[in-house]
Structures are given as C-alpha cells and as structure tokens.
Amino acid sequence: MAMNVGGDSGEETPLSDINTTPLVDVMLVLLIIFLIAVPVVIQTVELELPVLPFEVTTTKKENVLLSITTTDAAGRDPGEEGYSGATPGGNCRVYWGTSPVDSNELVSKAVKQLEDQIESFGGVENMTPEDMPEVHIRGDINTPYKCIGGAIYSMQRAGFAKVGFISTPIAVE
Incomplete structure (x- = not known):
C-alpha cells in the first residue's frame, strides 16, 4: 500500500x-564583546596613582642614567648659584650622568653606548634581552612631561627598548 501525499505536478x-541561526550566534557574540569592551574605552577617570614601596634592584655599569629637569624662573641651570629649582615653564635640561647634553648629542651618545654594548658581545645575535642596556630616568617632580617624553623618544630612536624611572623611596611601616 503506497500513499501519495500532496500533489506531484512534476514541478519542484x-x-x-x-x-538564520549562525547569524544570530555571531550577533550575540559581537554584542557580548561590545558590552565588555565599551566601558573600558569610554570611562576616563582622572586618577592619582598610588605610591608604593619598591624592591631595590642592582644596575649594570652599561645602563644609562638620565637626569631631567628645567631651568628655574630666572633661567638658571641646576648647579648655578642661586638656582631655585625646576619650574614647569623653564627650558628642558637633560644630563647624561652629570654632564649636560642637548637632544642631538643625547641620540649620538645613546647610539654609541648601544653599539659598544653590542660589539662587546660580538653582535646582537649573541645577546639576550637581559644583556641590552637600560635607560634609568630621574625626572624632577616639577619637570613637564614634554621634557621627559622627549628624552624617552630620543632614547627609543637610538635603539633602547627598556626605560625605567627612578623615584625617591617611601618609608615602609
């Protein structure tokens, strides 16, 4: 007994x-991603970051110490008689160790320092990331970011990848 359901007119x-199930799945995943990512992007709250104690670390002799400050209100450099401290409106002053350097000299000294370090290892292929010299920056509290940022940019142009900041240690109770 065969049963014929529906008419077979010969036309399919x-x-x-x-x-639409895959489309709905993709849309739900995108919705979840946006719900997670958007609050991170939109919220910009001004924060005063905490000051925390730090561990004392040893430094290598090939590391570079930069001190960054500005002239005082009267235009005097640090070390000059009557210097009253860095002012935000002063001219940027960068010191390689204790020697003042301008931005061009900073880059050339940094390149030379890096080349000497690479040469002492017989080439960059023989070095590990730990062998690369670091830049340690001492920035006066009243020095504008443009001065410190300019020094960081100069050191990056020279090839230094790791930069650290030196601060005054706080008392741990």
Whole structure:
C-alpha cells in the first residue's frame, strides 16, 4: 500500500528559507564583546596613582642614567648659584650622568653606548634581552612631561627598548 501525499505536478519548488541561526550566534557574540569592551574605552577617570614601596634592584655599569629637569624662573641651570629649582615653564635640561647634553648629542651618545654594548658581545645575535642596556630616568617632580617624553623618544630612536624611572623611596611601616 503506497500513499501519495500532496500533489506531484512534476514541478519542484526550491526551498527558500534562510537558516538564520549562525547569524544570530555571531550577533550575540559581537554584542557580548561590545558590552565588555565599551566601558573600558569610554570611562576616563582622572586618577592619582598610588605610591608604593619598591624592591631595590642592582644596575649594570652599561645602563644609562638620565637626569631631567628645567631651568628655574630666572633661567638658571641646576648647579648655578642661586638656582631655585625646576619650574614647569623653564627650558628642558637633560644630563647624561652629570654632564649636560642637548637632544642631538643625547641620540649620538645613546647610539654609541648601544653599539659598544653590542660589539662587546660580538653582535646582537649573541645577546639576550637581559644583556641590552637600560635607560634609568630621574625626572624632577616639577619637570613637564614634554621634557621627559622627549628624552624617552630620543632614547627609543637610538635603539633602547627598556626605560625605567627612578623615584625617591617611601618609608615602609
């Protein structure tokens, strides 16, 4: 006993229903991603970051110590008689160790320092990231970011990848 369901007129009509399940799945995943990412991007709260105690670390002799400050209100450099401290409106002053340097001299000294370090290892291929010299920056509290940022940029142009900041240690109770 055979049963014929529906009429067979010989014409096959294509099934035109689109499967929307994968589309809905992708849209839900994107919605979740945006719900997580958007609050991070939008919220910009001004913070006063905490001052924390730090561990004392040893330094290598090939590391570079930069001291960055500005002239005082009267235009005097640090070390000059009557210097009253860095002022935000003063001219930037960068010291390599204790010697003052301008931005061009800073880059050339940094390149030379890096080349000497690489040469002492017989080439960069023989060095590990720990062998690369670091830049340690001592920035006066009243020095504008443009002075410190300019020094960091100069050191990056020279090839230094690791920069650290030196601060006054706080008392740990």
